[in-house]
Amino acid sequence: MIPFEYQRVDQAEAAISAVANSQNTKFLAGGTNLVDLMKNNVERPTRLVDITHLPLGRIEELPDGGVRLGALARNSDTANHPLVRQKYPLLAQALLAGASPQLRNMATNGGNLLQRTRCYYFTDPGFAQCNKRAPGSGCGAVEGINRIHAILGASKECIATHPSDMCVALAALDATVRVLGPKGERSIGMADFHRLPGKTPEVDTNLHPDELILSIDLPASPYAAHSHYLKIRDRASYAFALVSVAAALEMDGQQVRSARIALGGVAHKPWRAQEAEKTLAGKPFSTAVIEAAAKHAVGGAKGYQYNSFKIEMARQSVVRALKIAGGVA
Amino acid sequence: MRHTSKTNSENKLNAHCEGPLKTRCETSRAGQVDAASHPTKSREDMTRREFVVTAGVVGGGVALGLPHLAVAAGGWNSAVVEESAPAHIMNVQLRINGRMQSLSLDSRVTLLDALRENLKLTGSKKGCDHGQCGACTVLVNGRRINSCLALAVAHQGDEVVTVEGLARGEDLHPVQTAFIEHDGLQCGYCTPGQICSAVAMLDEAKNGAASFVTANLAKIGPAKLDDDEIRERMSGNICRCGAYPGILAAVRSVYKDGEKAEMRSGS
Numbered sequence: 001m002i003p004f005e006y007q008r009v010d011q012a013e014a015a016i017s018a019v020a021n022s023q024n025t026k027f028l029a030g031g032t033n034l035v036d037l038m039k040n041n042v043e044r045p046t047r048l049v050d051i052t053h054l055p056l057g058r059i060e061e062l063p064d065g066g067v068r069l070g071a072l073a074r075n076s077d078t079a080n081h082p083l084v085r086q087k088y089p090l091l092a093q094a095l096l097a098g099a100s101p102q103l104r105n106m107a108t109n110g111g112n113l114l115q116r117t118r119c120y121y122f123t124d125p126g127f128a129q130c131n132k133r134a135p136g137s138g139c140g141a142v143e144g145i146n147r148i149h150a151i152l153g154a155s156k157e158c159i160a161t162h163p164s165d166m167c168v169a170l171a172a173l174d175a176t177v178r179v180l181g182p183k184g185e186r187s188i189g190m191a192d193f194h195r196l197p198g199k200t201p202e203v204d205t206n207l208h209p210d211e212l213i214l215s216i217d218l219p220a221s222p223y224a225a226h227s228h229y230l231k232i233r234d235r236a237s238y239a240f241a242l243v244s245v246a247a248a249l250e251m252d253g254q255q256v257r258s259a260r261i262a263l264g265g266v267a268h269k270p271w272r273a274q275e276a277e278k279t280l281a282g283k284p285f286s287t288a289v290i291e292a293a294a295k296h297a298v299g300g301a302k303g304y305q306y307n308s309f310k311i312e313m314a315r316q317s318v319v320r321a322l323k324i325a326g327g328v329a
Numbered sequence: 330m331r332h333t334s335k336t337n338s339e340n341k342l343n344a345h346c347e348g349p350l351k352t353r354c355e356t357s358r359a360g361q362v363d364a365a366s367h368p369t370k371s372r373e374d375m376t377r378r379e380f381v382v383t384a385g386v387v388g389g390g391v392a393l394g395l396p397h398l399a400v401a402a403g404g405w406n407s408a409v410v411e412e413s414a415p416a417h418i419m420n421v422q423l424r425i426n427g428r429m430q431s432l433s434l435d436s437r438v439t440l441l442d443a444l445r446e447n448l449k450l451t452g453s454k455k456g457c458d459h460g461q462c463g464a465c466t467v468l469v470n471g472r473r474i475n476s477c478l479a480l481a482v483a484h485q486g487d488e489v490v491t492v493e494g495l496a497r498g499e500d501l502h503p504v505q506t507a508f509i510e511h512d513g514l515q516c517g518y519c520t521p522g523q524i525c526s527a528v529a530m531l532d533e534a535k536n537g538a539a540s541f542v543t544a545n546l547a548k549i550g551p552a553k554l555d556d557d558e559i560r561e562r563m564s565g566n567i568c569r570c571g572a573y574p575g576i577l578a579a580v581r582s583v584y585k586d587g588e589k590a591e592m593r594s595g596s
Contacts, residue, residue, distance in 0.1 A: 003416045003442025006436040006482045028483065035439070036459050046414065048436075076472075080538050085546040096541040101530065103460055105472045106479065195422045211465050224547075237541065237564035 001038045002049035005047040009186030012180055012212055020210050027051045030106040033115045041125055042133055042173040056099055056214055065220030071110030071213040078109055090227035094169035097231045100238050110213035119161035129132055130156045132201045147306040153267040159290050161265055162194055163240050168264035169229060171272050172246040194269030207254040223248035231320040243263035243314045256280045261297055273297035273310055285326050294318035390400035419482050426494025432472050434481050441465045441476035452492040452521045463566035466522035467491050473529035504528050507579035515570035523566045525581045530562045
């Protein structure tokens with residue numbers, strides 16, 4: 001770890017000015033990912049601005065029936081908040097599927113959005129090639145050990161996946177991220193928050209370097225009664241997803257009124273499967289319709305040497321998550 | 330906050346280079362300075378002394394208010410330049426096991442290293458040092474965290490309880506007693522983390538925290554702990570000896586004792 005200056009701020013505006021015009025300054029929140037990457041010399045900030053004392057830790061109901069999750073609320077507190085458990089059990093489940101209780105006690109919602117890939121070619125500078133860590137150096141994973149890598153939306157420059165569980169549920173729930181920059185506030189929909197790698201995999205998100213996440217806003221949801229977060233991993237607990245599925249259904253008797261499906265562990269961002277959702281909307285909740293939706297969810301998937309198994313795993317996971325969400329499995 | 334003199338920080342760096350990091354310091358990083366500052370000199374030609382001096386000169390640029398020099402000079406390979414920058418020493422006050430401690434620490438020091446190296450509280454263990462094993466688990470303001478991923482300077486004024494702070498004089502904490510009674514360990518290295526984790530976990534359950542295996546998340550209230558719940562809630566603590574059956578039995582027994590006590594008190 002390289003030396004860094006440490007500074008604590010207690011106002012959002014002070015945090016913004018602290019990072020303005022400084023490429024090597026980073027915000028510090030829970031630190032569970034940043035400090036880890038600093039130990040590996042993957043992240044090398046020369047100044048850390050500790051934002052954990054900003055008043056952004058609240059979870060509160062919005063006038064339209066939605067819920068606002070403070071950027072600095074801890075993952076454990078968010079998962080256990082009655083508003084989240086009762087209105088968005090899908091999100092509570094996804095949060096509780098991630099990391100360990102100790103890490104969830106540290107990690108914040110804003111930090112979870114910004115966590116970086118666990119691709120081993122990225123996290124270990126012992127590997128010379130990684131376009132995300134060292135732009136232009138190549139991708140070690142494309143021809144390397146790519147068992148945990150992307151099957152959707154990848155580019156030849158990068159086949160890393162986004163590691164978050166929380167973000168998969170947020171994508172399914174159509175959350176928006178409220179941010180503050182030097183020019184004021186703006187909102188970014190979850191679909192636009194994370195990027196596909198393309199030719200610039202070093203850029204994970206569409207958040208500007210001088211912007212601070214204030215909150216994650218969830219719209220009112222008709223999905224609380226029928227949702228499920230399914231996570232497939234190498235261990236029963238405390239492991240990243242090989243494939244995960246956030247499935248949510250709005251039912252009208254045996255008929256699906258609307259559906260939400262997002263996949264994790266398969267792409268550079270939470271992968272919203274809108275074609276699959278359309279396949280379900282307005283149809284009877286039958287095995288045939290579920291199977292058709294699942295096929296759409298992995299449409300265009302491409303496997304590499306060690307991860308082709310993920311395509312069928314993802315398809316079957318969508319089937320299973322939908323069936324559990326719909327109460328037929 | 331103040332900067333240490335360069336002599337101190339260079340000594341610190343040099344000391345690191347003599348240790349297990351020797352290969353990294355002298356080969357890969359010297360090679361990077363070589364490329365950035367001595368385009369005609371091969372890596373083999375550069376002595377360690379030249380490396381330190383070069384790094385010091387470029388580092389001086391940083392100290393003189395040219396913060397972007399390092400980035401402009403070498404992009405990702407500029408780590409060596411930044412590494413020669415002075416350490417930032419800060420004063421931190423922490424309440425550890427009930428006692429206020431005042432420490433002067435490099436901003437890079439983790440809470441775990443502050444406990445072990447500065448305060449000689451070696452109960453908390455450094456297993457993976459990357460938040461993957463739980464051996465470093467301590468309680469901060471009553472919550473369990475991985476102290477290896479916590480920067481000590483970020484915990485100014487916080488209340489820390491380590492495994493050394495659980496007993497009351499000669500009386501062990503009930504979780505400690507249960508680990509002995511149920512053989513919840515073999516080599517013992519993960520045990521302080523397991524015990525701190527279990528102490529916090531039982532509190533979390535009492536306060537209504539859910540887990541990934543909790544069937545009905547909408548139901549708010551104290552959590553009932555069966556074996557699957559205990560396993561899931563303790564999954565942040567890895568035991569390489571595989572003493573899990575004993576750990577599970579120990580935690581289960583403390584939980585059951587708590588249930589019985591609550592029934593007796595009628596609460």
